[in-house]
Amino acid sequence: MDDERLLRLIEHDENYELVQKLAQGPSGITEHVCDVTGAHYVRKRIPGAIAARDAWERLRSIADPRIVRVHEIYELPGELVVVCEWVEGQSLAEHVEKNGPLTQAEACDVVRELCAAVDVLHRHDIVHRDISPTNVIVTEKGPRLIDLGIARVHDSEQQKDTTTLGTWGYAAPEQYGFAQTDARSDVYALGRLLAFCLTGLRPDNPRFDEALATESSVPRPVREVIERACAFEPSARYQSTPELACALEQAMRALGSFADEGVSQQKAASLRLDAQQTDAQQPTVAQQTVTQQPIVAQQQYNPPSAKSASPVNFSSMPTLQVYAQGVSTQPTTWFKLPLGWKKLLSGLGMVFFGFWAVVFALMAIFGSKNQEFVRGVFVRITSMFFALGCAAVVVEIDLFVTNRRHYSQEVLRGELPFRIFLKRFAGVLITEAMIFLLIVLVASATHVYS
Amino acid sequence: MSSQKDAHRQANIPSDTAGSAAAHESETLTSELLERLLASATPEAYLDTTTLEGRGLHEFLLELLEQKKLTRSQVIRASGINGTFCYQLFQGARHPSRDTALMLSLGMNCDLQETQRILRLSGHAELWPRKSRDAIIIFCIEHGLSREQTDDELFRFGEKTLLDGGEG
Numbered sequence: 381m382d383d384e385r386l387l388r389l390i391e392h393d394e395n396y397e398l399v400q401k402l403a404q405g406p407s408g409i410t411e412h413v414c415d416v417t418g419a420h421y422v423r424k425r426i427p428g429a430i431a432a433r434d435a436w437e438r439l440r441s442i443a444d445p446r447i448v449r450v451h452e453i454y455e456l457p458g459e460l461v462v463v464c465e466w467v468e469g470q471s472l473a474e475h476v477e478k479n480g481p482l483t484q485a486e487a488c489d490v491v492r493e494l495c496a497a498v499d500v501l502h503r504h505d506i507v508h509r510d511i512s513p514t515n516v517i518v519t520e521k522g523p524r525l526i527d528l529g530i531a532r533v534h535d536s537e538q539q540k541d542t543t544t545l546g547t548w549g550y551a552a553p554e555q556y557g558f559a560q561t562d563a564r565s566d567v568y569a570l571g572r573l574l575a576f577c578l579t580g581l582r583p584d585n586p587r588f589d590e591a592l593a594t595e596s597s598v599p600r601p602v603r604e605v606i607e608r609a610c611a612f613e614p615s616a617r618y619q620s621t622p623e624l625a626c627a628l629e630q631a632m633r634a635l636g637s638f639a640d641e642g643v644s645q646q647k648a649a650s651l652r653l654d655a656q657q658t659d660a661q662q663p664t665v666a667q668q669t670v671t672q673q674p675i676v677a678q679q680q681y682n683p684p685s686a687k688s689a690s691p692v693n694f695s696s697m698p699t700l701q702v703y704a705q706g707v708s709t710q711p712t713t714w715f716k717l718p719l720g721w722k723k724l725l726s727g728l729g730m731v732f733f734g735f736w737a738v739v740f741a742l743m744a745i746f747g748s749k750n751q752e753f754v755r756g757v758f759v760r761i762t763s764m765f766f767a768l769g770c771a772a773v774v775v776e777i778d779l780f781v782t783n784r785r786h787y788s789q790e791v792l793r794g795e796l797p798f799r800i801f802l803k804r805f806a807g808v809l810i811t812e813a814m815i816f817l818l819i820v821l822v823a824s825a826t827h828v829y830s
Numbered sequence: 831m832s833s834q835k836d837a838h839r840q841a842n843i844p845s846d847t848a849g850s851a852a853a854h855e856s857e858t859l860t861s862e863l864l865e866r867l868l869a870s871a872t873p874e875a876y877l878d879t880t881t882l883e884g885r886g887l888h889e890f891l892l893e894l895l896e897q898k899k900l901t902r903s904q905v906i907r908a909s910g911i912n913g914t915f916c917y918q919l920f921q922g923a924r925h926p927s928r929d930t931a932l933m934l935s936l937g938m939n940c941d942l943q944e945t946q947r948i949l950r951l952s953g954h955a956e957l958w959p960r961k962s963r964d965a966i967i968i969f970c971i972e973h974g975l976s977r978e979q980t981d982d983e984l985f986r987f988g989e990k991t992l993l994d995g996g997e998g
Contacts, residue, residue, distance in 0.1 A: 383906075386913040390903045457914040458923055 389454055393461060396423060406430075408459070410527075412466070420466040421451055422526075431460035438504045439528055446497035448526045467524050472577070473513035481580035481597065488602075488632050490516070490523050491574045495625035497525045498570065502563045502621065509561055511569035512547040513576055549583030553612055564614040567624050571609025571617075574628070578602070601631035726775040730805055733769020734812040741813075887951040888922030894938055895920075909937025910977050910993055928954040929995030932967060936977040936992075945971055963989045 396413040399420070403410040408426040415421065433453070440450040451463040472490070476482065482490065494516065501508055508528060515527040546555045552568035555561050572583055578598045579591035592598050592606070605627045611617045618624040717725075870876040885893075895902065906916045911933050918924040919934065926934060931952045935945040946956045957964040957971075966987055970980040981991040 383913040386917070387903050387906060390906070390913070390917065391901070394901045394903060457917045458921055 386457070389456060392454070393456060396421070396463070413463075422448075422464045422466055424462045424464065425456075426460045426462065428455075428458050428460060433460055435506050435528070436460070436462050438506055439501075442500060442504060444497060444500045445521060446493060446524055447500060448524060448528070464526070467517045467519065467526060469517040469519040469524070471514045472516040472518055472523065472573075475518050476513065476577060476580050482577045484578065484599065484602065484632065484635070487574055487577035488628055490577060491570055491628060492625045493523050494525060494570060494573070495621035495628075497523075498566050499621045501528075502566070507561050507563060508566050508569075509551070509555060510546055511566055511573060512550040513573060513582075514547070516573070552614070554614060562614070563620055564617045567609050567617050567619075567621060568611075568614075570621065570624060571606045574602075574609070575606050599631075599635055601634045602628070605631050722775055722779050726772050726779060729768045729770075729772020729775065730808050731812070732765040733772055734805070734808040735816075736763075736765035736769055737809060738813045738816045739765075885951070886922060887925075887948065888920055890947065890951055891920055891934070891938075894940065894944065898938060900938060905934070905937045907937075908939075908977060909933045911937070926952050927995065928952075929992045932957075933977050933992050936971065936975075936980055939974070940971070942968060942971050962987070967992075 396415055399412040399414055401409065401411050402422070406427075407430065408424055411423045411425070413421050413423045433455075436450060436453050439447070440453060443449070448467055449465040451465060453460065453462050455461070470478070481487075494511070498508060498511065506528075508525070510527060511525070515525065517524045517526055546552075550569045550572045552561065552565040555565060575588075575592055575598070576582060579588060579594075581588045581591050585591075592603065598606070605624070608616070608627070609618055609624055618627060867876045894900075895905070902917060902920055906913050909916065911919075911930060915924055915930075916934070919926055919930075928949065931948050931954060932945065935948050938944075940948065942957070949956045957968050959965045959968055963984065966983055966989060967980060970983055975983070977992065981993055984991045
């Protein structure tokens with residue numbers, strides 16, 4: 381970067397007037413600033429070694445009302461500077477601290493909204509990695525996700541993250557360096573957040589586990605959802621936030637506290653009424669995530685589109701409608717078998733199908749010369765292989781429709797299920813063809829069929 | 831006139847000389863610290879009971895910026911130091927050479943005491959009037975000349991300029 385351009389960037393950076401330093405820690409410095417027009421922003425100075433410019437560039441392209449908007453990004457020596465919008469409202473942590481645990485309906489509303497917001501990030505291949513009650517601001521329009529300071533673009537080639545950051549108690553185990561974080565890490569954090577909303581206790585509180593086991597505060601269906609979302613092994617969790625939202629919805633239906641029209645308007649409005657009351661109060665202090673430094677609450681949010689001031693009707697919200705259409709009903713499986721059996725059958729069938737295909741090809745090439753290949757029991761065997769192979773295709777389709785976990789990683793990356801199946805089958809086919817060719821060569825060499 | 835000369839003499843005496851008669855509070859404090867150190871039986875006796883200089887160079891530079899109501903871009907332009915290097919100096923990520931420290935002090939319109947402190951905090955020898963080059967620089971600082979004017983004077987006297995010796 382030439383000096384003149386750098387000087388212009390530094391001057392542009394200095395045009396923001398520092399109102400207050402909000403936090404400072406290993407992930408950088410967070411400041412409340414305002415520009416020459418008086419507009420307020422949050423400016424994050426992220427050390428160059430841990431800054432993920434590509435993630436921030438993708439975030440800038442996201443225009444979701446539940447995710448803080450990125451105003452601008454620029455680089456200065458040794459740091460990436462990101463200027464985000466200033467969001468007014470109490471953090472979820474403050475709200476729960478002040479008003480006590482949320483009701484089940486309120487907690488589910490918040491988590492489902494956050495699931496939708498986080499899913500938007502995942503569709504852009506971004507993992508938030510720092511979902512916690514201090515990074516969720518309660519506004520009159522609903523919860524808003526902030527502080528994407530350690531968000532990352534998921535890289536399937538990477539074995540583990542290059543930096544280990546996050547909020548203790550909400551960060552998934554793999555964030556401590558065991559493996560790379562992905563969408564399931566955010567699922568873990570959302571599960572912990574749900575537990576916090578229902579119990580009013582942070583995970584480091586000695587009474588947290590006991591409160592989580594209390595039926596009155598966390599009913600069993602919801603506790604099961606939390607337990608699965610927070611499983612140690614990522615493959616045992618819900619594989620995506622839509623799955624978590626769907627499971628939570630089903631749990632609430634099972635409890636009878638969720639109707640198709642949406643949550644009770646009175647309960648849903650209470651969360652927003654509290655948020656409105658905080659607008660008139662002095663800014664309060666919430667916890668910073670990584671460093672546990674005090675952070676001042678933020679300013680008025682003016683969303684791009686006007687929304688009704690009446691209590692929220694969730695069934696009218698476009699995000700939940702999309703969820704209801706795509707995810708809310710669990711498809712009926714064609715085969716009532718355990719997942720392991722289905723995967724075994726599918727795998728075996730694929731092998732047989734490949735075997736049939738190879739033999740058929742060889743028969744077509746060498747059949748006229750070697751009549752023994754064509755007649756007899758060999759034809760019956762290959763026909764059986766063909767039938768088993770067709771069954772494999774049917775089982776594989778059933779697996780995809782009823783159990784996304786089998787395909788979740790590839791599907792998250794945007795690959796089509798049919799292409800995934802073809803790729804796997806091609807691999808099996810090539811392997812079998814090579815084995816068969818080897819057998820034929822050896823047989824010819826030893827004159828077995830002479 | 832004589833009091834002016836005395837004041838100059840006091841300001842020019844390096845602070846590591848015992849019995850420094852400099853009027854600045856920190857110079858006096860340094861002498862007191864030295865006396866306390868010399869009176870201690872062991873180094874631990876002194877170190878355990880004394881709060882030493884805890885401020886780093888970049889914290890002092892940020893203090894100066896705020897005090898003089900300067901911006902980093904103004905200092906970069908005035909000092910002639912490479913923009914990236916100067917920015918990193920203010921972050922505390924880089925360490926200046928002696929000439930770069932002098933360019934920085936001239937760019938920030940520092941007086942002699944502030945310049946000596948910058949040199950001290952960056953681990954370099956302070957300006958010594960017995961050296962001709964240092965004497966020219968001291969003169970330029972005291973008369974409020976800019977970095978370019980100081981370099982012109984150094985060049986006029988056949989001395990190595992600050993721009994040649996610094997990282998700028």
